Amino acid sequence: MxxxxxxxxxxxxxxxxxxxxxxxxxxxxxxxxxxxxxxDARMRLPAQAQSQAPIVIVDLDEKSLAAEGQWPWPRDLLADLVDRLFDDYNIRVLGLDMTFPEPDGQSPSRLLSRLSDSAVGRLPGFAAASAAVSAQIDHDRRFAEALSDRAVVMGFVFKQSVKSDEAPEQGVLGPPLFAVEDAVDYVAPHGFTGNLQGLQAPSGLGGFFENPLVDDDGVYRRVPLVQAYQGRVYPSLALSVTRAALGGAPVSLLFDPPAKRRSLNLEAVELGPLEIPVDEQVAAWVPYRGGYRSFPYVSATDVLRRSVEPGVLRDAIVLLGTTAPGLLDLRVTPVARAFPGVEIHANLIAGMLEGQIRKKPSYYLGLEVVELALIALLIGLLFPxxxxxxxxxxxxxxxxxxxxxxxxxxxxxxxxxxxxxxxxxxxxxxxxxxxxxxxxxxxxxxISRLFGQYVPPQLVEEMAARPQVVSMEGDIRDMTVLFSDVRDFTSISERLDARSLSDMMNQFLTPQTRCIQQYRGTIDKYMGDAIMAFWGAPLPDESHALNAVRAALDMVAAVQALNPQFEARGWPAIRIGIGIGSGDMRVGNMGSEFRVAYTVMGDPVNLASRLEGLTKVYGVPIIISEITREALPSDWAMRELDCVRVKGKERPVTIFEPLGPKEELSSSVRESLARHRGALQAYRGARWNQAEAAWLELARREPERRLYGLYLDRVRQLRVTPPPVDWDGVFVFKTK
Known part of the structure; x- marks a missing residue:
């Protein structure tokens, strides 16, 4: 926790x-x-659909500049271009990604005006002749006539700041959409550069083409659809062109709920039947369809020379812009580092007409915070x-x-x-x-330093995962303790030199330790040829008795598997005896100020040590106490050995040899256990003849089992020296 x-x-x-x-x-x-x-990565995904909107870009490219002359072109040439587009190619709308704030400097009418102010102008008949031809040679008038009564959207530029030495306004703006009547966070410029009154008025349509919302890294990701100047709202070039393509559809702002007309509730710009998603600044995210030339391009000079296939431009929405490097109309976008500005308008127009403008919801930041909270909670709960x-x-x-x-x-x-x-x-x-x-x-x-040499690795991992349950302080717990010892170790050590004895013990102790740790046991200490281990600490173990008995059986089997290897190396075969006791015992760091060890103490510990010694008396590899027997599953088979009173204890203890699950026993073993139980009952009832007959039969069948001979000797002695009348069948050991 x-x-x-x-x-x-x-x-x-x-x-x-x-x-x-x-x-x-x-x-x-x-x-x-x-x-x-x-x-930007999402914007570059290959799944962007090709635009179906009939948008074509008439390009003032290098080819056009080479053929028609450098920019700016004479406006009579631009008038010809407009005429070609509407008269010869029948386009629907023309958007001009440029502005015309000053008169045409190349118009002959300006030269005529200068001549009128000179000595030439005072010549007889000059004034009358000048008045007669000025209208025919005025390029701005010619351009205005070409714009008149046609769906041409004039471009203009808002100024977000105005220098002290410049006029805030130049030319005129196109018509506004509506007056500012709401609390929307419009982009609010401080000035503008518009078109000549004589050029803007014939068109009647206009839109700004600059982007004041370029991100800090210089990338064009979103564009305002409107800006507010001096209490009036003006459309962008893309919005105005789209509106003209829809026949002059009305424009309004959509709020949710409608009564709350503020940026927080702004959802979209309504353009006739279209709902265009916008953010709080009435800006739309540009839906780029791909890289450069995602839309058809035609060269302006090809339009002038009528060399463009008519079907390319018929009923098209045309944008007049430039990709010529010298005119520097290139922008940084998510899809390209050098992207024509006119194609940004094309992408935005296509997105509005096709409903492909993506929406960044007003709850975006709230959603982000909720996501972060859920992620923090999920990782915080699962990670440990x-x-x-x-x-x-x-x-x-x-x-x-x-x-x-x-x-x-x-x-x-x-x-x-x-x-x-x-x-x-x-x-x-x-x-x-x-x-x-x-x-x-x-x-x-x-924890590894403290327990790594004694506790199995899986227990170390569990202790590290639950350090709060690990304590070095003394604690009383229900546990099981095991003592193991090699039989006749003194005679074995006398037969081997020190090096061979050391090698032999290492090879013996390694699999013994593995058996203990496999069943979650903790090694308390090695005492030469002896091992002390316990179960139930440092981590609690509800199956401590069963794990200890299983480990003991495996330890006996491991010794039997080692003996052929020992004999092959000239080492003596070995046998072990194991005593196991269960019950409440104290566990923790114990010792003196000079040395402390993590160990167990208590009456079950002393009893287990005595039981290990009794294995030699009864000729069995394992002896367990009655408390350990009671903690084992009911389906485990046991051979009851005796009821004894060991030295230092007044209360008698029934001791058993564990044999394993009953279902694994052979029929002969089952029969032997039944005969032995009957013999014990007769023995404790002082029915010596019955007990002796049963053990004689068992000894005949299993002459190697010392237990039967032990009881036959006792019966013979008790016949000679009968026990007292109140005899309880308990055998008392006078020595350890």
Whole structure:
């Protein structure tokens, strides 16, 4: 529980930092860059559909400049271009991605005007002749006539700042959409550069083509559809062209709920039947369809020379712009580092007509904070329960879920957070890993230092996962203790030199230790040829008695498997005796100020040590106490050996030899156990003849089993020296 709380606290700390960023209180430029990077990556996905809107770009390219002359062109040439587009190619709308704030400097009418002010102008008849031809040679008038009564959208530029030495206004603006009557956070410029009154008035349509909302990295991702200037709202070039293509459809703002006309509730711009999603600044995210030339391009000179296939331009929405490098109309976009500005308008127009403008919901930041909170909670709760590799898989899965959800929303037309939640997940994973390494790993290393030589590795892992249950302080627990000893070790050691004896013991103790640790046992100490181990500490073990008995059986089997190898090396075969006791005992660090050991003490410990010694008396490899027997499953078979009173104890103890699950016993063993039980009952009832007959039959069948001979000797002695009348059948040992 404590580890989970600490993990959740780490998640809460990291969450707070990221939530402050999302709320705008502590902006991290790196996170902004990562989020825009993921947005740009989504924009570059190959699934963008080709536009079906009839949009064509008439390009003032290098070919046109080479054929018709450098820019700016004479306006009579532009008038010819407009005439060709409407009269010869029958286009629907023309949008001019340029502005005309000053008179045409190349118009002959200007030369005629200058001559009128000179000596030439005072010549007889000059004034009359000048008046007669001025209208025919005025390029601006010619251009205005070409614009008149045609769906031509004139471009203009708003100024976001005005220098002290320049006029805030130049030329005139196109007509506004409506007056400012709401609390929307419009982009509010301080001036403009418009068109000549004589050029703007014939058209009657206009739109700004600059973008004051370019991101900090210079990338064109969103464009305002309107700006507010001196209490009136004006459309962008793209919005005005789209409106003209729809026959002059009305424009209004859509709020939810309608009564709350403020940026927080702004949902879309309504353009006739279209609803165009916008943000709080009435800006739309440009739906780029691909890289450069995602729309058809035709050269302006080819239009002038009528060399364009008529079907390319018929009923098309045409934008007049430039890609010529010398005119520098190139922008940085998510899909290309050098992208023609006129094609940005084309993408926006196509997105509006086809309903492909994506929506960044008003609850975007709230959703981001909720995502972060859920991720922090999920990782904080699950991480303590997982291995480092599984924890990495969890973090990767969360990150993939965030990415998958954002991509699915993208396909459905919504822009959801991706970069910040993914970075948060990775950052939180790193913080959790570092905590685990520097804090929890230190605890694991300490536990390993204390218990690693005695406790099986899986227990060390469990203790590290639950350090609160591990204590070195003294504690009384229900446990099981095991003592093991090699029979006749003194004679064995006399037959071997020191080096061989050491090698032999190492090969003996290794599999013995493995058997103990396999069943979650803790090695208390090695005492030469003897082993002391216990179950139930440092971690509790509800099956401590069963695990100890299983380990003991495996230890006996391991010795039997070793003996052929020992004999092959000229070493003597060995046998072991094991005593097991269960009950309440004290466990913890015990010793003196000079040396402390983690060990167990108590009456069951002393009894187990005595039982190990009794294995030699009864000729069996394992003896367990009656308390251990009661803790074993009922389906385990036991051979009751005796009821004894060992030295130092007043209360008699019934002792048993464990044989394993009953279902694994052969029929002959089952029969022997039944005969032995009957013999014990007769023995304790002083029916010597019956007991002797049963054990004689058992001894005939199993002459190697010392137990039967032991009882036959007792029966003979008790016939000679009968026990007292109140005899309880208990055998008293006078020595250890």
């Amino acid at each position: 404590q580890r989970s709380i600490v993990r959740l606290a780490i998640g809460a700390a990291v969450f707070t930092l990221f939530a402050l960023h999302s709320a705008g209180q502590l902006r991290w430029r790196l996170l902004d860059r990562i989020e825009t990077f993921t947005y 329960r997982l291995s480092p590799l599984a924890g990495a898989g969890l973090a990767a899965g969360v990150a993939l879920a965030v990415v998958g959800g954002a991509l699915l929303a993208w396909q459905l037309g919504a822009i959801l957070p991706m970069g910040v939640p993914v970075v948060f997940t990775l950052f939180l994973f790193l913080a959790q890993q570092l905590f685990g390494y520097f804090v929890e790993s230190r605890g694991k290393r300490e």
